Amino acid sequence: VQLVESGGGLVKPGGSLRLSCAASGFTFNTAWMNWVRQAPGKGLEWVGRIKSKTDGGTTDYAAPVKGRFTFSRDDSKNTLYLQMNSLKTEDTAVYYCTTALRGRYYGMDVWGQGTTVTVSS
């Protein structure tokens, strides 16, 4: 069971970046997938989630990113995406993809290693 993020890097304020999260070892197409971020020296912040297509495939976004970030998934590739637009310096963080194999209420038990996004001029 594994999640591997990629796509992080340095981007200027106002720029865009797309993160990917490759899943393996579990049934990706039934999993609700989350993004969680952690700014340098700060705590954990839930960015949002995308439900499985069987549960409607809808998305929920945290207020700070709503309208700027978009989640998507390609179940044929077992891959989750995070499209980040209009980036701000306060979006600088390590971004983790994560899921709860028991179901959304029961704790996120699978995490990627994280990918670092730095927004700076």
Next chain:
Amino acid sequence: DIQMTQSPSSLSASVGDRVTITCRASQSINSYLNWYQQNPGKAPKLLIFAASSLQSGVPSRFSGSGSGTDFTLTIGSLQPEDFATYYCQQTYSSPVTFGQGTRLEIK
């Protein structure tokens, strides 16, 4: 949004000590409360789910209790590898929210 408040924010303890971290929700979350451990530069690790269920592979010195709005994480006898930061998280409703974290340091 449901606010999660942990206390203390930091804690100094010695190997062998028993420690308790508390987490309070701003409204009832039934038992949809999870605890994570995070070491520097690493992803969080799930310790306890549904307030009191021990995640597979987690040592039994970790335990959780509570329901409604008040929860605790107890470490029965601290080991050197337990010095880390701990977070509570509610998954009762969206948006999912975390406590601010408790940093457990060696005395």
